[in-house]
Amino acid sequence: MIKQITNTWVIAAAVSLSFSYGAMAQEEGIQEPPSTTTAVAETTAVTYQCTLHEMTRRIEIEYANAGASVPCSVNYYKDTEQPGEVNTLWHASNVEGYCEERAEAFSQKLISWGWSCTNP
Structure with a gap:
């Protein structure tokens, strides 16, 4: 029975310490470290907008890595x-x-097929 009470007390203390640290971190202005998940940003640098009558077509070059011309x-x-x-x-x-x-x-x-294309 004493063991059960001790385990309960230890668990309660751990929860309390965790909560206290979170509250203290907020008071001190400490922020959590940034996430380690990194997303690869895709960038589109060149776009051609083409129209013929009521139709619109688009040609885009998409670069897998910002600042690099390949892969694309x-x-x-x-x-x-x-x-x-x-x-x-x-x-x-x-x-x-x-x-x-x-x-x-x-x-x-x-363009040779009659489309009008711009590269804004």
Whole structure:
């Protein structure tokens, strides 16, 4: 019976200390350390907006790592016909400039088919 009371007391003390530390940390202005989970930010640096009549198409170069030109993907969106769908046309892992060249060439192909494309 004494053992049970002692265990209960120890558990209560641990909970109390934990709570007291949290309250003390708030009073002292101590913040929790930042989370160690890191998200890789995807950035889109180049976008072509193309229109023909009532249709809109978009060509985007998506970079996997901010500040690095590879790896990259050239994504094509048919915004009016298939909203939300992404078609990856090309991908480069090692060759810098490949995605930019492919996106530019594809926008020129759309222009040759009568589309009007801008690169804002």
